[in-house]
Amino acid sequence: MKVKCYIQGMAAISPQSTFEGDIINMPLVRTESNRLACIEPDYKPYIPANSLRRMSRILKMGLTAALKCLAVSGVSTPGPIVTGTGKGSLQDTEKFIKEIEQYKETALNPTPFIQSTYNSVNGLIALQQQGTDYNNTFVHRGFSFENALIDSLMLLQEGYSHTLTGAFEEITPEHFYIKSRIGHWRADPVANIDLLNTNLPGTIAGEGSTFFVLGAKADANSIAALSACKLLYKPSAAQLTATLQELGSDADLIISGANGDSNHAHYYQLLQDVLPQPSIPFKHLSGEYDTAGAFALWLAASLLKAGSIPAELFPMVPQFPTDFKKIVIYNHFYGEQHTVMVVEKV
Incomplete structure (x- = not known):
């Protein structure tokens, strides 16, 4: 879909120190395990204490990232709220299922069930901001965030001035174990900075919550422009x-979703052959998860705003372009859902 919109504000809670938004001075968080967990901020300035104690991790991360995004953009009323998530609140889902067995389907606590629904984050944002506009959550695995983006673009075309668009995902020990049984993660521990140095089956798990305020028109607060988003299923x-030639032939920089998994490395080899421009990875920062594309969009917009690439975050890249105005993001989710986004300097 080639409809331009403008990122007026953004916020990300991720395994890196992204919440403050200063990518130039952000240190690289290194890990030796196969699981990257979010660095969670202090939630008290964003969520009342009486609500905070009843909320699970993903609800706190989703609501806080959304509220920080709105504060950065200066938009008090978000209008439509559109999000994507592949799994929703795994913690609440697991808790509810365990209680079904523990209490033999009697005297169950309804709170984990209510908060396990995919649209619980959207509902909390709307309640907090007293939003009564369009409110939707997409749950389409590796297309979840990108479908939320396309829906937002259509809403802007229909006349809305802004949308609050985002994605949220969490990884729990139980889910990590289940996915390890089917070979999603590396068999042996690997440091995140060494992820792309070896071509082996599996990758590292990640999580995150990322939100954007998208506007129909550019203004003084515009950070970057999203000019294209295309989805391909098993292409x-x-x-x-x-598709790569159509959208990326004149790009200055490629952000690649390469994650070190030999099962799908041929797609990124094709990317390199078709688009030989300078390229940087991002999965060593975020890990792999359904809506990792939202983190990649945050990264692209942050780099365009900064005007340079911090070498600290990409020790595996020998050289960076000195000037870049158009970035192409290519990512796929286990070889099935492929996405290409184009982000440009305003």
């Missing part, structure tokens, strides 16, 4: 090549 090599 052939020819289809993927054509």
